[in-house]
Amino acid sequence: MLSKLLKYEWKATARFFLPIYGLLFAMAVASRISWLFSEVDNVWNRVLEITLLMGYIFMFGGVFVATFLVIAYRFYKNMFTDEGYLTFTLPVSVGNLLTSKLIIAFIWSVFSTIIAVFSIVILMLGYVQFDTIFQQLGMVWDELVRAMAEYAPHSWLILTEGILLVILALIASILRIFASFAVGQLTGKHKVLLAIGAYFGFGVVEQFFGLTVLMITPYLNYREVFPDAYGIVTGEIVLLVLLIVQLVVTAIYGVVTWVLMKRNVNLQ
Amino acid sequence: MNPILECRNLNKHFQGTIALQNINLQVPRGRIVGLLGPNGSGKTTLIKLANGLLQPSAGQILIDGMAPGIETKRIVSYLPERTYLSEWMTVRQVIDFFADFYADFNRDKAYDMLTRLGLQSTARLKTLSKGTKEKVQLILVMSREAQLYLLDEPIGGVDPAARDYILHTIIGNYNPNATVIISTHLISDIENVLDDVIFISRGEIVLQSNVDDIRETQGKTVDALFREVFRC
Numbered sequence: 448m449l450s451k452l453l454k455y456e457w458k459a460t461a462r463f464f465l466p467i468y469g470l471l472f473a474m475a476v477a478s479r480i481s482w483l484f485s486e487v488d489n490v491w492n493r494v495l496e497i498t499l500l501m502g503y504i505f506m507f508g509g510v511f512v513a514t515f516l517v518i519a520y521r522f523y524k525n526m527f528t529d530e531g532y533l534t535f536t537l538p539v540s541v542g543n544l545l546t547s548k549l550i551i552a553f554i555w556s557v558f559s560t561i562i563a564v565f566s567i568v569i570l571m572l573g574y575v576q577f578d579t580i581f582q583q584l585g586m587v588w589d590e591l592v593r594a595m596a597e598y599a600p601h602s603w604l605i606l607t608e609g610i611l612l613v614i615l616a617l618i619a620s621i622l623r624i625f626a627s628f629a630v631g632q633l634t635g636k637h638k639v640l641l642a643i644g645a646y647f648g649f650g651v652v653e654q655f656f657g658l659t660v661l662m663i664t665p666y667l668n669y670r671e672v673f674p675d676a677y678g679i680v681t682g683e684i685v686l687l688v689l690l691i692v693q694l695v696v697t698a699i700y701g702v703v704t705w706v707l708m709k710r711n712v713n714l715q
Numbered sequence: 716m717n718p719i720l721e722c723r724n725l726n727k728h729f730q731g732t733i734a735l736q737n738i739n740l741q742v743p744r745g746r747i748v749g750l751l752g753p754n755g756s757g758k759t760t761l762i763k764l765a766n767g768l769l770q771p772s773a774g775q776i777l778i779d780g781m782a783p784g785i786e787t788k789r790i791v792s793y794l795p796e797r798t799y800l801s802e803w804m805t806v807r808q809v810i811d812f813f814a815d816f817y818a819d820f821n822r823d824k825a826y827d828m829l830t831r832l833g834l835q836s837t838a839r840l841k842t843l844s845k846g847t848k849e850k851v852q853l854i855l856v857m858s859r860e861a862q863l864y865l866l867d868e869p870i871g872g873v874d875p876a877a878r879d880y881i882l883h884t885i886i887g888n889y890n891p892n893a894t895v896i897i898s899t900h901l902i903s904d905i906e907n908v909l910d911d912v913i914f915i916s917r918g919e920i921v922l923q924s925n926v927d928d929i930r931e932t933q934g935k936t937v938d939a940l941f942r943e944v945f946r947c
Contacts, residue, residue, distance in 0.1 A: 451815045462803065525801075532799035536766050537816050538788040714768045 448539045452547035459525070463517045464555055468562045471510050474503040475569040503570065507563055514559040518552040519624050523639065527632050531714050541709045545625065545701075552621045601679045608686040615693045622700035623649050629707035653696060660692050717780045719744045719863050719894045720765060724774035727760055727918075734760040736918045738774070744862070745891050747908055749937070750898040752915035753945055758898040759796060761915070762865045766793050778863060789818070792861035796868045798848045802841040806834065806851055813855050825858035828884065832877060846872050850881075857884055864895040870904060882908055902938045912937055914944055 478499040484492060525534050525548075534544065595602040627649060631642025664685055718741040725738040735757045742748055750758050763769045764776050767783030778787035800809050806829065814820045829836055832850055840848060849872045856864065866885075870878045885895055886908045897905060912929070914922035921944060929940055 448816070454815075455812065459801065459803075529795075529797045529799050530801060532768065532793075532795040532797065535768055536788055536791070536793050538785050539816070540785055711770065712768065713770060714763065 449543050449547060452539060452543055453550060456521075456547045456551040460517060460521055460551055460555060463513070463521075464558070467510060467513050467517075468558075471503075471506045471562065471566050472569065474499065474506045475566040478503045479570050479572060503566075507566065510559050510563050514556055515624075518555070518621060519628075522548055522625055523628050523642070526708075527628060527638055527714070531712075535712060535714065541705060545705060545708070548625070549618065549621055552624075553617060556617055556621070598679060601683060604683055605679070605686060608683065608690055612686065612690055612693055615690070615697050619693065619697040619700055622697060622704060623653075625704045626700045626707075629704045629711075632713070633707070633711060649700075656692070656696075660688065664688060716744060718742055719779055720896070721777045721780075722761075722774065723777070725761075725764065725771055725776050726773040727757075727764060727769060728772050733918050735764070738918075738920055740913070740920060740923065742894060742896065742911075742913075744894050746910045747886065747895045748897070749902070749905060749909040749912045750896050750915060751900065751902055751912055751937070751941055752898075753900060756915045757918040758915055759867055760918075762793070762795075762867050762896070762898060765863075765865055766791065790862040792817075792856045792859040792864045794853060794856040794864075794866045794869050796871070798845070798852060800840050800848065800852065803839065805837055805839050807836040809840070809851070809855065810836070813858070817859050819860040821858050821860060825854055828854045828858065832880065846874065846877075849873055850877060853881055857881075860890060860893075862890075862893050864893065866895065866897045868899055869897060870899065870901060878904060902941050903936075906937045909937065914941065916945065 478496075481492075481496045481499050485496065524530055526544075537544075595606070623646065627642045627646040628638070630645040631638045631640075634641065720740070720742040722738040722740040725735055725740075726733075727735040738761065750761070752758050760769065764771055765778060765783060767788070776783065778791060781787050804812070810822060810825050813825075814822050826836065829851075832854070834847065834851065834854075840851070843851065849869075853866075853869055853873075856866070864885075869885075870881060873881065882905060885897075897909075899905060906926075909926050911923070911925055913920060926937060929935060929937055933940060935943075
């Protein structure tokens with residue numbers, strides 16, 4: 448059933464994302480084309496260039512705002528409006544429902560980032576010698592591989608920890624949206640308003656604990672606990688602490704959403 | 716065999732107001748049951764509880780002996796009193812959707828009914844009128860070979876001709892072991908198809924009876940009895 452849920456979740460969200468990405472590319476291309484005529488010294492030419500560039504920058508930020516909004520809108524609409532009458536009477540578990548929405552939201556978030564970076568490449572076409580850039584990137588890559596090998600296995604551990612941290616943070620940011628709506632629907636009235644309140648409430652709590660952890664970690668005496676700790680090992684431990692904290696935060700959002708949706712759904 | 720629907724001391728209240736009070740009910744299999752009551756009597760609340768869209772405040776509601784969950788959703792076909800389909804989908808897409816999720820969905824039956832009611836499967840739902848959407852929903856719900864059909868106001872929004880066709884479909888198309896519960900206040904329209912009636916008033920069951928008994932022992936139609944019981 449999860450694969451079917453994923454299929455429909457994908458269809459329902461793709462119809463928003465594809466036009467958004469299309470618009471971003473269109474603005475990037477239009478902006479880039481307008482620069483082809485920059486030798487023509489004309490006020491309107493300048494106005495056009497600036498307008499298109501501003502439009503592009505606006506769309507660039509817009510992609511991320513839209514990603515957030517579409518994820519939130521889809522979740523609310525599909526769960527807590529009239530559509531919820533169908534969603535909650537499908538023979539699927541709440542766990543599967545949430546997993547499908549989480550996976551698709553995660554994929555779109557990653558796509559939006561890739562697309563945004565790619566749009567910059569479009570804008571720079573012809574201005575930058577890509578072969579030199581690739582050459583330099585290749586050198587950086589070689590250097591990186593060398594450094595990774597030199598500091599192995601510590602380097603691999605740190606890299607793994609870093610990637611996991613980014614993935615978990617992204618999952619937590621999506622689950623935070625879900626948890627907010629799950630809390631927001633508890634009273635039955637003012638669902639959206641309460642969800643927005645819950646979202647900021649979660650943010651404040653998260654900031655508080657995040658800052659506390661950040662303030663404490665430098666003062667911990669690692670050598671007492673890990674007598675062999677030095678340099679890179681300290682980094683590993685700090686990252687591990689952050690990873691555990693992030694895991695706890697992510698799990699809390701997930702469990703809160705799951706429990707509320709399983710036990711307290713009251714569609715009115 | 717256990718009853719398809721059973722309520723044991725079922726209570727539901729919403730922030731101070733009592734929607735259902737101490738409901739004890741057993742609905743057997745193979746019946747067409749009218750759940751009748753004035754507006755706000757608790758018909759929709761009872762049906763939503765049976766679908767797991769609301770959680771009981773106290774007591775139990777059981778479908779085929781089970782609390783509402785994945786297993787009961789497989790065997791219950793529910794028509795809510797509102798339109799729950801995604802507006803951006805076409806009729807064909809929602810048929811695929813139902814076929815994907817409900818193993819008991821009969822695609823041929825759905826297309827057959829669409830043709831009979833003159834509906835286009837390529838139409839997007841947002842282009843359809845409210846009454847047409849209701850027809851599409853009813854077709855989807857009745858195209859399942861479920862054990863329990865919960866129809867909340869199924870004929871309220873459609874024209875009398877379609878109403879006849881729909882009622883005909885309900886009695887003609889379902890499996891004899893399945894039970895259909897129809898909530899409505901349009902009693903005279905459905906009276907002839909009902910086997911049993913449940914009268915509900917202010918969150919309490921005031922009568923559960925066989926339609927023939929009402930006619931024979933009281934010498935009245937259900938509609939007349941309803942007007943008598945619920946006289947304002």
